[in-house]
Amino acid sequence: MGLFSRGFRGRRRTTDVPADRVPPGQYLVDDYPVLSAGPTPHTPLDAWDFTVGGEVSQPKRWTWQEMLALPQETVSQDIHCVTHWSKLDTHWTGVSLDTFLAQVEFTAPYMTAYSDGGYTTNLPIADIQGGKAWLVHTYEGAPLPPEHGGPARMIVPHLYFWKSAKWIRGIRLTSDDSPGFWEVRGYHIYGDPWKEQRYEGD
Amino acid sequence: MEGTTVRGGLGWRQSTLVDTIVETPRVKSLVLDVPNSLAHRAGQHVDVRLTAEDGYQAARSYSIASPPEERRLVLTIERLDDGEVSPYLVDELRVGDPLELRGPIGGYFVWESSMSGPLLLIAGGSGIVPLRAIIRHRIATNSDAPVRLVYSVRTPDDVIYRQEMDRLATSATGIEVIYTFTRVAPGGWAGYQRRIDAALLAEVCWPPESKPTAFICGPTPLVETAANILSTLGYQPTSIKTERFGPTGGP
Known part of the structure; x- marks a missing residue:
């Protein structure tokens, strides 16, 4: 370090935000920026399903109605985007990934989430177990807008938000950690915001 | 790609x-x-x-x-x-x-001269910035990929790289520049004076059969609108690359 930006003070937070809620290199936003690499898919609900497949004893598939019939949780979470913004106290309703995983047998240690439009992202299974990840369809009490991943996306709030695949249609369990869409394009394989794992090599 | x-x-x-x-x-x-x-x-x-x-x-x-x-x-x-x-x-x-x-x-919103097909560049405001890099790269590499730039700005004073864009628009470089002014147009302007919409893009976009690649950069509403329209017009989702700037206003 040792390089200062002459005259830069920065805009310090005026509200009391616990330091342990904002990872290094992040700033808080009140709005909700949209970042996507391509056009927003629009999948009708009667054509939507969610599949847990790959290296499992028997792949399992849920329709939209079947997904809604599973136990629903509403959670409040802080989210952190690799482009440096964080948003606190966001509210989501959906189904814990634990609920889906409980209905398949597997030993695979990794997974790839895949989405309408071709997006993929990879995660260790352990990061979507134990109440750490949800398939959500409701944001702040209203249906999740398409540009934010509706009808349903995954959220894995403890990792950078590109891991929270929009427009999700399933997860594929795998023996190996296979890099997804952004992970093959220079972004970090794991993406822990508290360790600033933004890019490959961080 | x-x-x-x-x-x-x-x-x-x-x-x-x-x-x-x-x-x-x-x-x-x-x-x-x-x-x-x-x-x-x-x-x-x-x-x-x-x-x-x-x-x-x-x-x-x-x-x-x-x-x-x-x-x-x-x-x-x-x-x-x-x-x-x-x-x-x-x-x-x-x-x-x-x-x-x-x-x-970022390794997706990228154009290289090895990529084939015409280029449709759609910019809103400062969304022109990465598209300027693409245009200059296209010229520097002597690529013959035809380029159409659709540039949506509020007023003539908001046009970034004005001289460069006007020079490109009037020289026979295979690069066309199409402005649309959403609030105030120059005096005597006969071109587009509205936000990008389906009719506008249908008039100016390369036909999907020509295997174009679209790069869209700007505020989220413009990017959402343009990307949805191109999908409707038959562009493959993987041929539409987007980069979104700025506040969204919602949800």
């Missing part, structure tokens, strides 16, 4: 501001001397970091406006009135000052 951007880590590096160009009342280009080339590709961005004397830091991402062929790295910054970093970069940073950056970042 595919490819990795980063190998072996991206450290912060110190560049030096060597020149500035006032593009519009709100927009300035920073011309930076960067030791060792970033070896970026047209369309990529960098992270910029400011450090206060007490160690407080703020970082933001900015698109690169220059093509890889140019020795100096150019960032074109729009001052956001409630921003933390952009007012400093536009109003305070002086020639000779150091600026920390890391990159290049």
Whole structure:
């Protein structure tokens, strides 16, 4: 370090935000920026399903109605985007990934989430177990807008938000950690915001 | 089109501001001397970091406006009135000052001369910045890919790179520039004077059969609108690359 930006003070937070809620290199936003690499898919609900497949004893598939019939949780979470913004106290309703995983047998240690439009992202299974990840369809009490991943996306709030695949249609369990869409394009394989794992090599 | 951007880590590096160009009342280009080339590709961005004397830091991402062929790295910054970093970069940073950056970042919103097919570039406001890098790269590599740029701006005073765009529009370079002015048009303007919509894009876009690639950059509503329209017109989703800027207003 040792390089200062002459005259830069920065805009310090005026509200009391616990330091342990904002990872290094992040700033808080009140709005909700949209970042996507391509056009927003629009999948009708009667054509939507969610599949847990790959290296499992028997792949399992849920329709939209079947997904809604599973136990629903509403959670409040802080989210952190690799482009440096964080948003606190966001509210989501959906189904814990634990609920889906409980209905398949597997030993695979990794997974790839895949989405309408071709997006993929990879995660260790352990990061979507134990109440750490949800398939959500409701944001702040209203249906999740398409540009934010509706009808349903995954959220894995403890990792950078590109891991929270929009427009999700399933997860594929795998023996190996296979890099997804952004992970093959220079972004970090794991993406822990508290360790600033933004890019490959961080 | 595919490819990795980063190998072996991206450290912060110190560049030096060597020149500035006032593009519009709100927009300035920073011309930076960067030791060792970033070896970026047209369309990529960098992270910029400011450090206060007490160690407080703020970082933001900015698109690169220059093509890889140019020795100096150019960032074109729009001052956001409630921003933390952009007012400093536009109003305070002086020639000779150091600026920390890391990159290049982003490996999808990228055009390379090896990619075939015509280019449809759609910009809203400062969304022109990475598209300028693509246009200059297209010229520098002597690519014959036909280019149509659709550039939506509020008023004539908001046109970034005005002289360059007008020069491109009037020379026979295979690059067409189509403006649409959404609030105030120049006197006697006979062209588009509205936000980008389906009728406008249907008139100006390359037919999907010509295997075009579309790059859309700007505020989220413009990008959502344009990408949805191109999908409806028959563009393959993988041929539509988007980059979204700025506040969204919702949900």
